[in-house]
Amino acid sequence: MASTDTTSTASKTDDLAGLEAGLDALEAVQVTRTPVREVLVKKVLPPLVAVALVLLVWQVLVSAKVTDEYKLPAPSAVWDSLATMWLQGTLFDVLWTSVSRALLGFLMALAIGTPLGLLVARVRFVRAAIGPILSGLQSLPSVAWVPPAVLWLGLQDSMMYTVILLGAVPSIANGLVAGVDQVPPLFLRAGRTLGATGLRGARHIVMPAALPGYLAGLKQGWAFSWRSLMAAEIIASSPELGLGLGQLLENGRNNIDMPGIFLAIILILVVGIAIDLLIFSPLERSVLRSRGLLVKS
Amino acid sequence: MAITIAKAEDRATVTTHAARIEHVSKSFAGPAGRQLVLDDITLDVAPGEFVTLLGASGCGKSTLLNLVAGLDRPSAGSIDTPGGRPALMFQEHALFPWLTAGKNIELALRLRGVPRGERRGEAQRLLELVRLNGAYGKRVHELSGGMRQRVAMARALAQDSDLLLMDEPFAALDAITRDVLHGELTRIWEETNLSVLFVTHNVREAVRLAQRVVLLSSRPGRIAREWTVDIEQPRRIEDAAVAELSLEITEELRGEIRRHGQH
Numbered sequence: 001m002a003s004t005d006t007t008s009t010a011s012k013t014d015d016l017a018g019l020e021a022g023l024d025a026l027e028a029v030q031v032t033r034t035p036v037r038e039v040l041v042k043k044v045l046p047p048l049v050a051v052a053l054v055l056l057v058w059q060v061l062v063s064a065k066v067t068d069e070y071k072l073p074a075p076s077a078v079w080d081s082l083a084t085m086w087l088q089g090t091l092f093d094v095l096w097t098s099v100s101r102a103l104l105g106f107l108m109a110l111a112i113g114t115p116l117g118l119l120v121a122r123v124r125f126v127r128a129a130i131g132p133i134l135s136g137l138q139s140l141p142s143v144a145w146v147p148p149a150v151l152w153l154g155l156q157d158s159m160m161y162t163v164i165l166l167g168a169v170p171s172i173a174n175g176l177v178a179g180v181d182q183v184p185p186l187f188l189r190a191g192r193t194l195g196a197t198g199l200r201g202a203r204h205i206v207m208p209a210a211l212p213g214y215l216a217g218l219k220q221g222w223a224f225s226w227r228s229l230m231a232a233e234i235i236a237s238s239p240e241l242g243l244g245l246g247q248l249l250e251n252g253r254n255n256i257d258m259p260g261i262f263l264a265i266i267l268i269l270v271v272g273i274a275i276d277l278l279i280f281s282p283l284e285r286s287v288l289r290s291r292g293l294l295v296k297s
Numbered sequence: 298m299a300i301t302i303a304k305a306e307d308r309a310t311v312t313t314h315a316a317r318i319e320h321v322s323k324s325f326a327g328p329a330g331r332q333l334v335l336d337d338i339t340l341d342v343a344p345g346e347f348v349t350l351l352g353a354s355g356c357g358k359s360t361l362l363n364l365v366a367g368l369d370r371p372s373a374g375s376i377d378t379p380g381g382r383p384a385l386m387f388q389e390h391a392l393f394p395w396l397t398a399g400k401n402i403e404l405a406l407r408l409r410g411v412p413r414g415e416r417r418g419e420a421q422r423l424l425e426l427v428r429l430n431g432a433y434g435k436r437v438h439e440l441s442g443g444m445r446q447r448v449a450m451a452r453a454l455a456q457d458s459d460l461l462l463m464d465e466p467f468a469a470l471d472a473i474t475r476d477v478l479h480g481e482l483t484r485i486w487e488e489t490n491l492s493v494l495f496v497t498h499n500v501r502e503a504v505r506l507a508q509r510v511v512l513l514s515s516r517p518g519r520i521a522r523e524w525t526v527d528i529e530q531p532r533r534i535e536d537a538a539v540a541e542l543s544l545e546i547t548e549e550l551r552g553e554i555r556r557h558g559q560h
């Protein structure tokens with residue numbers, strides 16, 4: 001084929017290589033990391049300002065005496081409750097009781113929801129049978145499960161876990177189903193031409209391609225776990241169950257201790273946000289970023 | 298199936314074709330009953346041959362490639378690819394965004410059964426072949442369109458198949474990048490003993506690359522005519538000889554398309 005003399009072929013090849021190098025340099029996307037300062041100013045500062053503003057408005061309302069003090073405690077009173085709990089050494093016990101329950105429940109929901117989601121996504125009969133129920137269950141407030149769970153299992157930890165599972169499993173399974181459904185057919189075809197069929201296709205193509213949807217499901221699953229647990233703890237408080245954040249809130253109501261109630265609500269909120277910020281958001285962002293799906297603003 | 302055990306070098310001598318398409322028809326269930334897309338296609342690709350399949354949009358080129366790739370079954374007729382599963386390159390790069398460029402290639406190697414220890418070196422070698430030495434650790438979205446197609450080409454080559462099917466792989470690229478990739482493809486084809494079946498609707502591209510150009514008619518897709526291209530490589534798309542043959546083929550293609558407007 002190449003009957004041209006070697007020198008001209010060689011120079012032509014060099015030519016091509018040079019042109020190509022130029023094109024690559026021109027078109028390659030430059031990826032730079034945002035400096036820490038910018039992150040602080042753009043990401044950390046705004047929520048801090050918002051929190052400070054809320055505290056300020058709260059203090060102003062208290063100082064203006066818009067309502068009785070037992071209805072709206074001062075921020076300092078809430079702070080005092082926190083300090084008292086800290087000094088008594090009960091703060092971490094209470095937090096740990098709830099957080100460990102929620103995380104354990106979440107892990108169980110993960111272990112059940114993942115295979116369930118895969119089944120619904122891949123087996124047509126299973127999908128037709130329980131797919132609609134599974135997505136319908138998401139709109140059922142998990143607090144509805146507390147009364148039957150108490151009657152089935154009594155006031156025990158297992159009842160709490162049951163409520164968490166009923167709340168979180170549908171979210172996790174549905175997230176996975178959505179993730180699998182959204183896998184572009186092109187990837188499946190490309191996988192098949194490379195020889196990834198059956199289980200190998202599921203492992204190398206479908207699972208990684210469905211990961212963003214799955215992670216979104218996990219994030220929602222966590223939110224549902226936490227909410228379900230709080231509902232269960234508030235309704236079903238009993239000395240055998242230990243003192244969690246939900247019981248702390250319920251105790252505050254029984255003792256008409258408004259600062260305690262505020263503290264419990266704030267702690268519930270902070271824990272929910274913290275787990276999301278520390279675990280799920282970074283996970284989701286790193287997955288999206290590595291695939292070029294996260295546009296920097 | 299004994300042939301698949303033979304080494305790549307032996308295969309070329311054992312078989313007379315890299316792909317044999319015999320009396321293949323394909324119809325799809327459409328809104329107005331069954332629609333015949335491909336009608337009695339018979340086509341051989343010889344070992345080491347470069348064939349382009351040319352046709353108007355919607356004439357069934359992709360359908361035919363999918364059949365040869367084994368992604369779909371013909372309604373009638375038979376397709377034989379003695380070298381095993383052919384490699385396929387799509388119009389979109391179809392690289393997996395959750396893997397780096399290098400790992401995309403390594404996945405193909407892994408699915409082919411290459412042992413773990415050899416994959417990295419082999420992937421580097423394939424990246425060098427498409428002149429992307431530095432792209433091993435790059436994510437797909439960090440590469441330009443032309444670079445993505447070159448990685449996709451390296452991944453297709455990683456399958457070590459005798460036959461490479463290409464479905465308009467350069468259609469979405471700008472003219473200069475496409476020119477460069479034509480050069481690369483020709484070079485790689487000359488360096489290996491690969492057979493290529495390349496689909497396009499761009500006449501000049503077809504003539505620029507191929508030893509043989511096959512023209513498909515539309516609705517249903519039939520083989521209308523074929524040309525042997527006796528122009529020495531390396532060619533350029535602007536070469537007078539390329540332009541001349543392209544003109545002739547374009548006239549024929551226009552005639553084919555005009556025929557549809559008459560009834």
Ligand SMILES: Nc1ncnc2c1ncn2[C@@H]1O[C@H](COP(=O)(O)OP(=O)(O)OP(=O)(O)O)[C@@H](O)[C@H]1O
Nearest residue numbers: 325326334352353354355356357358359360361498
């Ligand atoms: N899965 C399918 N079901 C029904 N009809 C199909 C299917 N795949 C292709 N077709 C029809 O077959 C015809 C040929 O499609 P095909 O994609 O093979 O064309 P093409 O020659 O590759 O066109 P283009 O140049 O636009 O890529 C089209 O009319 C299309 O509508």
Ligand SMILES: [Mg+2]
Nearest residue numbers: 358359360464
């Ligand atoms: Mg097509």
